[in-house]
Amino acid sequence: MIIVLKPNVKEERKRQLIDWLKGMNLGVHISNGEFQTVLGLIGDTTQVDIELIDSLDIVDSVKRVTETFKSSNRKFHPEDTVIEVGDVKIGGGNFCLIAGPCSVETEEQIVTVAKAVKAAGANLFRGGAFKPRTSPYDFQGLGARGIELLKIAREETGLPFVTEIMNISDLPLFEDVDVLQVGARNTQNYDLLKELGRIDKPILLKRGLAGTLKELLMSAEYIMSNGNEKVILCERGIRTYSDYMRNTLDISAVPMLHELSHLPVIVDPSHATGMARMVPPMAMAATACGADGIMIEVHNDPIHALCDGAQSMTPEDYTALVKRIKAVREVIA
Numbered sequence: 514m515i516i517v518l519k520p521n522v523k524e525e526r527k528r529q530l531i532d533w534l535k536g537m538n539l540g541v542h543i544s545n546g547e548f549q550t551v552l553g554l555i556g557d558t559t560q561v562d563i564e565l566i567d568s569l570d571i572v573d574s575v576k577r578v579t580e581t582f583k584s585s586n587r588k589f590h591p592e593d594t595v596i597e598v599g600d601v602k603i604g605g606g607n608f609c610l611i612a613g614p615c616s617v618e619t620e621e622q623i624v625t626v627a628k629a630v631k632a633a634g635a636n637l638f639r640g641g642a643f644k645p646r647t648s649p650y651d652f653q654g655l656g657a658r659g660i661e662l663l664k665i666a667r668e669e670t671g672l673p674f675v676t677e678i679m680n681i682s683d684l685p686l687f688e689d690v691d692v693l694q695v696g697a698r699n700t701q702n703y704d705l706l707k708e709l710g711r712i713d714k715p716i717l718l719k720r721g722l723a724g725t726l727k728e729l730l731m732s733a734e735y736i737m738s739n740g741n742e743k744v745i746l747c748e749r750g751i752r753t754y755s756d757y758m759r760n761t762l763d764i765s766a767v768p769m770l771h772e773l774s775h776l777p778v779i780v781d782p783s784h785a786t787g788m789a790r791m792v793p794p795m796a797m798a799a800t801a802c803g804a805d806g807i808m809i810e811v812h813n814d815p816i817h818a819l820c821d822g823a824q825s826m827t828p829e830d831y832t833a834l835v836k837r838i839k840a841v842r843e844v845i846a
C-alpha cells in the first residue's frame with residue numbers, strides 16, 4: 514500500500530502517522546521527494562483501513578500496490594535512486610562507464626587495463642577474482658589474490674572497482690571492495706542476496722540467464738528488504754533461441770525497468786553478445802534507450818585472455834567507442 518501525503522505536512526503529524534502504522538507491525542518506507550512524501554507500507558496490510566487513512570487531513574491519496582516487489586517499486590519511491598561510489602554517481606541522469614577485463618590475471622594486466630579505461634573516460638573499472646565458469650577445468654580466477662591486485666590498480670588509477678562475489682563465506686575478502694557484483698548465475702542465490710542486504714555497499718545485480726524482469730526485481734527485493742537499498746540492476750542478455758549471439762540483449766528491459774523501479778539500470782553488451790565487434794552497436798543502442806551506465810569487457814591482449822577474450826575490446830577500440838557513446842548521450846539529453 515502507498516500513502517501519498519499532501520504537500521507541506523508538518524513533521525510532527527507525519528511522525529504520528531508513521532508511528533501509528535509501525536504499531537500495526539508494518540514496515541514503512543519513507544520517500545521524501547521534492548514535492549511530496551510517499552509512505553510505502555510493507556507487510557500484511559489487510560488489517561489497514563484504507564478509507565480511514567484516506568480520510569485523514571494530511572493524506573492526499575492511498576493506493577494498494579499489487580506488485581510483489583515493494584522496496585524496488587517506483588510507486589514506493591517515485592524519484593530515481595542515485596547510487597554514489599566515491600565521487601561517481603549512478604542513476605537519476607548520472608551516466609557511468611564501467612570497463613575492464615573479465616578476469617584479473619596479473620598485476621601488470623589489471624593495472625594496464627585500469628589505466629587505459631580511465632584514460633578512455635571510464636568512471637569505474639572491473640575485473641573478476643572469483644569466476645563462475647561453465648567448465649570446472651577452465652580458469653577459476655585468482656581469488657583473494659585477485660582482489661589484492663584490484664586494490665593495487667585502484668591505488669594506481671584512483672578509480673573504484675566492481676568485482677563479483679559468488680560465495681557468502683568470501684564476504685570478509687570484500688570489505689574494501691567498492692561495488693560487489695552478483696553474476697547471472699547467482700541472481701537467485703537467495704542466501705547470498707540476503708547477506709548482501711546486510712552490508713552497506715552498492716550491489717551490481719545482474720539479470721539471471723533466463724530471468725524475467727519480475728524475478729530480477731524480486732532478487733533486488735531480497736537485498737533491499739534486508740536493509741541495503743544500494744542496488745544497481747544490470748541487463749546482460751538472456752538465453753533465447755538466438756543462434757549467432759551468446760545471448761539476446763533485451764534492450765526493452767531498460768525503459769521497462771525504469772518504469773517499474775527507481776533503481777539505476779545499466780547494460781552489459783559484452784556478455785549479451787559474446788563478440789567484441791557486436792559490443793559497439795549494442796552499447797550505443799543501450800545508451801540511446803536511457804541506460805544509466807554501460808559495463809564493457811576490455812583486455813590489453815584479448816587473444817590471450819584467460820576468460821571471455823572473444824568479447825573483450827582492446828583499449829583502443831574502447832576509447833573510440835566511449836566517444837561515440839558520449840555523442841549518443843548528447844543527442845538524447
Ligand code: PEP
Pocket residue numbers: 615641645695696697698719749784
Ligand atoms: C562477468 O561479468 O564477468 C560475468 C561472469 O557476467 P555474467 O554473470 O553476466 O555472466
Ligand code: MN
Pocket residue numbers: 615616784810820821
Ligand atoms: Mn566475462
